[in-house]
Amino acid sequence: MNQQIREAQYAVRGELAIRSEELKNVCPMTGVNLPFSRVVGCNIGNPQALDQKPITFFRQVASLVEYPELLKEENAEIVSRLYPSDAVARAKLLLKHVGSVGAYSHSQGIPHIRENVAKFISERDGYAADPSKIYLTQGASAGVQLTLEMIIEHNKVGIMIPIPQYPLYTATLAVLDANPVPYYLDESKGWGLTTKELQRSFDEAVQKGIETRALVIINPGNPTGQCLTEDNMREIIEFCRKNKVILLADEVYQTNIYRPKDRPFHSFKKVLKSMGSDYEGFELISYHSISKGMIGECGRRGGYFECEGLCDTVLEQIYKISSISLCPNVQGQIMVDLMVDPPKKGDPSYEQYKKEYDDIYSSLIKRAAILEETFNSLEGCTCNSADGAMYLFPQIRLPKKAIEAARAAGKEPDHFYCMAMLESTGVCMVAGSGFGQVEGTAHFRSTFLPQPELFADFCSGIKNFHADFMDRYRD
Template identity: 65%
Template structure:
């Protein structure tokens, strides 16, 4: 008889399933992006909706905590949504409706929807578990165009966002509880959360804040040596490039060093490249995929094992709600690919609407198509605005007392460091919060701006940061940046040592 049963027989108050007897790996998972701050921000929003700004020093909550562009009014790409709309309601494509539909949709959207529907069969049906074949072909074509090296569509898995792909790959790598995976610090907490969930060991390496969050091979080497000396079986290295939350974009030279390091040390490389279209200094810091750099290194590296991840949620598209993405296997044992396919089968298939959006992302309107100019303009506008907003917010942070902030070479985030006065650190301790959490909660209450404390991503001991997206609408910047500066001044005055 289990304890649980005895408890029930004894009519104790405890639930059969309670916090003490759930899967302990789940209990250990931490996920700050949606933690206390996010919940408090939601409550504030509800309160403002109910009783107006009465009692608050701001009109609205500004969600800088999640890379969620359309939540902050970024307009979706028109062509993509036109195609999606037509696919949802195939009756629009019958001849009787042609003239009415042409009054609302451009001809290339209609043609594209027709072609996709023919390839897919029915969007309401489960697709191939690995993703629709024609869409995987288009992804392969995109990769070839991007990198100059071809790819086998059979090695591409469409997924429900990059996160699902990362989880599947880490799950297959973690073969026992002593398996380690190297992750950057600071990191996007998906990695620590997934390692906790599947009972693997995070092997942290620190990015170099003083060098624009650059990646030092010496740091990788010493981190690996330390883990190995502790008996951890380190199997893989995760790189987020462009970085989240750090925004760095790796040079080709640095990427070669990383590949050489993995090769030398027998590590599988996981390249999280979901921000590959968010590159703000393309001349100095263009994006290179790890796949491309690897292939450029010649046949010696033919057996190198690499997983590369991409998503529709980021870039200039920001279709987070659709949950679409893919990963590509390079040099992976075919039997391992089969096992990944089996896991995909248990999940039936990635949602077909997300798959369709992947297809549109990798195969947008071409020059000469009726929708090409609009598509180009929309992308350019979003891109230029992101660049401006990134620079603007970075300047605001750097103008604050005790705050330093690297500019974002890529991605959607800034990760400023704050030097907090000792009194603030003590006050934080009294309220049972980390100092950076304490600062961020105070910021939220004073300004309505919701960011994520650095402790959710990891940071060097006794340094404090927060992550802020630069996604709020441009016209809001003056307002909330003013509030931020005022808050910071008052906070520093209040706690000045």
């Protein structure tokens, strides 16, 4: 088999997640008494797995397009009792453009939906977007994988990635036999990013004979939650131009913004456009997804990427590669349409949509703050605030005896800590070693997605576990 596949590691679905699945399945069948009643998967940003309710309007439209019989005239009366009129109208409009959700669509994505994505981008940024440069995908992951495949020409190609990073990047680079070119985010400065560090990383790769072709920026960050300032983004664009690298902007958390006044989200597309005509032809690919934000429709696999500054011959090749997979799934595309064009003020569903959206949003802000406070209250633990995204990434200073016990078990110390937490609380987090971290440090990543009514128990479970763990291994 392809040995590159063996090389790839994907920590968020790694050993800890596998063990958590075993615990979920084994305990009811064997009746084994575990010290917890429920496994809580905080290893991945998967809101509906932790009981976040889907947005009603989105599911109403999705169900109507799935079963178009409901839209026939003879069913209008009964349907009007179950569905608001704007959900019915949207489903009819979508079906007019989609045909059947069971048919392959245009390989680049349904043109009507791409037009709506372009409208969304131009309203968000204040600069025009072109539907012909937008590709709908099976989640952002598929877009990232496809574009990396396009860029990686040989095994000396390097792609700059943040450390810590979301392991989609290291895993895909391993599969494609390319070189990660790591740049470090500065934990002491709220996971800040400097162009000095970018240049250091780029220059070091040159010394090793690596041809760096792209820079990945995750903004807001995963696992770090930092949100870039506009000035910082301009410097990054300048860095890319100077060093002739394409910028890959992973912006899947663009609506998960928790300090909107101090740290609002700016898209790279907008910042680039604001820099004027000198930057004409600058190459940027930006990714978005239905999996995050307040939508959390991870399982439907929908997303898109927008290409800026790529020449037509490259765009044609992207189309060719997309067409080899025939098309992104149609229900995922429909959810993209709903994400970029939700109910508007005055629509029958607007009030309910806004309430559901705002409730999730304000609760995420609260839960992020409570979990940060919890982590900062733990002995030996420090945690930066999340400006955005769905995670906290605290640093933990483990006692020497715990480190020795981990080494004796052949595990990284942070993995050892997370496994102990899983076995005693049922909470599954991911060890920092799965994301990359400064040598000699230990971290772990947790989502703050457990539902509000369970949150106090979730936090006290972590506190109790941590106190016991530290006592057990205290030097």
